[in-house]
Amino acid sequence: MSIDTSGTWWVGSEPSDIAGFLVAYAPKGYEVHELRFAQCNCGSLAFLLDADDNESVARRTCTSCASEHFICDSGEYWNDAEPERLKCIECGSESTNVGVGFSIYPDRGGIRWLYVGTRCTACGVLGCFAGWKVGTSDSMNLLESV
Numbered sequence: 001m002s003i004d005t006s007g008t009w010w011v012g013s014e015p016s017d018i019a020g021f022l023v024a025y026a027p028k029g030y031e032v033h034e035l036r037f038a039q040c041n042c043g044s045l046a047f048l049l050d051a052d053d054n055e056s057v058a059r060r061t062c063t064s065c066a067s068e069h070f071i072c073d074s075g076e077y078w079n080d081a082e083p084e085r086l087k088c089i090e091c092g093s094e095s096t097n098v099g100v101g102f103s104i105y106p107d108r109g110g111i112r113w114l115y116v117g118t119r120c121t122a123c124g125v126l127g128c129f130a131g132w133k134v135g136t137s138d139s140m141n142l143l144e145s146v
């Protein structure tokens with residue numbers, strides 16, 4: 001895995017580079033402790049991504065089989081959202097890898113914050129498309145619903 005930081009945007013050579021990007025992106029006090037990558041039930045790692053940062057929701061749609069999945073707790077709030085579709089800032093592609101970084105309270109006492117990280121499947125540009133506070137103690141299961 002390698003990240004090219006020489007240009008305007010960080011560029012990752014593979015999906016796992018989202019991890020390095022989010023670790024650098026997350027501010028002090030909200031550090032990323034764990035990361036999970038989104039993978040469709042069909043095996044695909046490429047998705048369309050719709051998110052509304054104000055309503056704290058994101059949904060991914062598989063580019064191979066069109067399955068939709070609400071990321072973490074997004075399904076509960078989706079009806080109030082006005083989501084926007086991710087489009088690569090560099091090349092305009094809508095297809096992206098998705099990795100979610102989690103900031104976790106001490107002693108694994110719940111999720112403090114999460115970051116929806118992306119990597120353009122066409123040109124490799126890395127980004128964080130949405131992020132929101134979770135802040136509840138019973139939220140560790142969100143690690144398994146990326």
Ligand SMILES: [Zn+2]
Pocket residue numbers: 040041042043044062063064065066067
């Ligand atoms: Zn799929």
Ligand SMILES: [Zn+2]
Pocket residue numbers: 088089090091092093120121122123124125
């Ligand atoms: Zn791109």
